[in-house]
Amino acid sequence: QVQLVQSGAEVKKPGASMKVSCQASGYTFTDYYIHWVRQAPGQGLKWMGWINPKSGATDSPQKFQGRVTMTRDTSISAAYMELSTLTSDDTAVYYCARSSVRFGELQQFDFWGQGTLVAVSS
């Protein structure tokens, strides 16, 4: 069965960086995009970007450009999201999710990781 298993919770200092992993299993890793979505406490879902595991290409909204780095290791079917220069506003649960692409259009997020809580505090 399809599974996305994320790394454990972290506590970070302001100004530090964080890196969350997403281990995929149960499907061909390079056939689906991996997306990163975050949710601040009590807030909604915010899309942070995607990575195409086949090519390594990435894209993210302007809000995160320059601070977010998405990578993958196809040999172990894992994706990573690194966020730099953390502030308290980055305290959130971070999710990975997969989607297919059909005729150049990103499709629905059909499987999600369990989430990783990252707390930024001095």
Place this chain on the structure above:
Amino acid sequence: SYVLTQPPSVSVAPGKTAGITCEGNNIGTQSVHWYQQKPGQAPVLVVYDDSDRPSGIPERFSGSNSGITATLTISRVEAGDEADYFCQVWDESSDHVVFGGGTRLTVL
């Protein structure tokens, strides 16, 4: 950037029908997906491509999309349907994913 607007909350009595709306400019021309999120859990896809259901999702969950409004309809609401619901589209102009702000469904 593209904006999706959802009501913050919807309340419904058990056994009744709940409708959760998602408004966006010409949203009827896009594919809308809906996610259910219960406290402390990851979101779960309940409707995709406006009105299709993933396997395992009850037929009580349905969707429609036309004009500027997409709607998630939950029939014969149960206590277990109490959750936050988010709509989502892919914005072709920016090639970016957009989520609505979310609607908390309360079962009275």
